[in-house]
Amino acid sequence: MATIVTRTNRVLFILALLCTLPLLGGCSKPAMVDGVLPVEIGNKTFALEIVADDDSRNLGLGGRTEMDPDKGMIFSFPDSKLRRFVMRDCSIDIDIIFIDSAGRITAMHHMPTEEDKRDDETQYAYESRLLKYSSRFNAQYAIELVGGMLETLNLEEGQQIKLDTQYLQSVTR
Numbered sequence: 001m002a003t004i005v006t007r008t009n010r011v012l013f014i015l016a017l018l019c020t021l022p023l024l025g026g027c028s029k030p031a032m033v034d035g036v037l038p039v040e041i042g043n044k045t046f047a048l049e050i051v052a053d054d055d056s057r058n059l060g061l062g063g064r065t066e067m068d069p070d071k072g073m074i075f076s077f078p079d080s081k082l083r084r085f086v087m088r089d090c091s092i093d094i095d096i097i098f099i100d101s102a103g104r105i106t107a108m109h110h111m112p113t114e115e116d117k118r119d120d121e122t123q124y125a126y127e128s129r130l131l132k133y134s135s136r137f138n139a140q141y142a143i144e145l146v147g148g149m150l151e152t153l154n155l156e157e158g159q160q161i162k163l164d165t166q167y168l169q170s171v172t173r
Contacts, residue, residue, distance in 0.1 A: 037074060037168075041097070041143070041161055042153030048074040048143060052172040061090050061144060072145040076168040080140040086130040087114045093147025097155070098135035105159050107136040108150055141168070 036047045051057050051073050061073060080101040094111045111133055117126040
């Protein structure tokens with residue numbers, strides 16, 4: 001009887017341990033809540049809204065009139081290539097950080113607001129006159145923060161930003 005109780009306890013202990021291992025592994029990763037991923041950039045943590053499909057990537061921060069200094073967007077793409085962003089329909093200054101598939105910064109830009117699309121202007125003419133901000137090298141991610149934030153973060157090209165790329169790719173379309 002004592003042997004059965006010991007084996008039962010041992011089996012229960014092993015099962016309990018196996019059930020808690022996934023929880024322990026998740027402790028080191030930032031918790032995503034409602035499509036927002038916390039990311040540390042230059043010793044400051046930002047709550048980044050995940051933008052992972054064509055429609056939301058095209059819209060970006062367009063149409064928004066304000067953004068909290070501790071928030072932003074992370075654009076996740078299915079592949080790594082040269083990227084160019086514009087300030088389409090955006091009424092707030094933005095700072096952008098392009099990041100390659102390994103999490104290294106490829107380029108950073110301050111993107112000031114531009115003149116809105118004029119009534120007599122075609123969409124093509126409007127898009128053509130917008131400044132293009134390049135990733136300079138292949139990039140798979142882009143982070144947009146409130147304008148002026150780059151000046152406070154002390155970042156350099158080539159610097160590593162710790163991203164949960166595996167999770168980001170799992171939600172990217």
